[in-house]
Amino acid sequence: MMDGNQPGAPMVEAQHARPLPVLVLADVSGSMEQDKKIETLNNAVAGMIRAFAAEDTLYGEITVGVITFGGTGARLHQPFTPAPQVRWTPMSAGGRTPLGEALDIARDALEDEKAVPKRAFSPTVVLVSDGIPNDDWEPALERFLASRRGAGAVRLAVAVGPEAGGPAYQVLERFVANPAIPVVRTDEIDRVKDFFQWVTVSVSTRAHSGNPDDLSAFDSDELHDLTD
Template sequence: MPVLVLADVSGSMAEAGKIDVLNRCVASMIRSFAGEDTIRGEIVVGVVTFGGVEATLHQPIAPAAEVVWQDMTPFGRTPLGQAFDLANVLLADESVISRRAFLPTLVLVSDGLPTDEWREPLDRLLASPRGGKAVRLAVGVGQDMDEDAFDVLRAFIDNPAIQPVRADDAHLLSRYFSWVTMSVTQRARSTRPNDIAHISNDELDDLLG
């Protein structure tokens, strides 16, 4: 079961401890996944970062139990479009993600508007077999996130039944990642991991209320 995090590491993520909290959240999630191997397979995790002038595969997709987490460092701008294209390449590569893998979970974390062209890369991701069928979740971090920035997150999710979550304070990220961890592990334990349960917006709001 693949989990791919798209993490904003632009310079603004250095403010108010946002990157420090995000690093702790991702590391904790990976540790939890490492203990969740089942008879049906294992949870594999990758992290794509976008900051500066490009997107980077910060953590190659690998079984969670094998990941040695290295903290992300913020700098530069917000090239989200490049992150979408890199995610698309990774999802399509059967040497990275097995053809028999369950539907992936994509988690986008950002604190502002993209600084590159992102609509066409997102269209390509959503039109791809795995990207289009993936469970796509998103969280906006910090009080500077305006409606235009949240519109980008909504376009990524592309599902009116699921809304992006607002984490005005960085420490609320830990609650959101705890929920993501629980959702993925419940699917991993299920006898039908590709059956995606409806996600209640009220449930998500309660996390950060």
């Protein structure tokens, strides 16, 4: 009887960890040039990717994608890639705030089965912004929230500066669409790093768990602490 080690035996496909996607939607509009916002955001995202790359997990392989919106439009700055293979290119800021375009790109990216196969775990989608969108973002948000991956994602948001309850903050609340998960507000830009460290720990905990689709790793109490 042949086994997998004998010549001519059928090849046995190696078991690979299922992808655990993390997608960042980064506001790179002109206002993000102020007060070292874009520099701090670049450092925070790069630090998160380095931490994910150091993880050795059996269950969830963390993949990272980044969409930027600003300048002349939105684009897929970093296609979904396993964290150890990412070669981070810093983002630059300028222009307007086309969030709607970014949301449509995000929906398409999450529905691309080559990048996010059906067997992938529920994605984490993080929106970072410091102002009000200036495109037709509301229909795009409805499309994103109605999509399978968008609806099933852990949606998180950080407001870089806007006051709680203000119009820009309310946009982020509509994106999260979950009263149990607060929008993190950072008056001090350095707290963006704290937020991404929390995202890193939470996603890594999921990746190491026996069931990465168990979303209990996302402790909303800790997010409330970050908003204080």
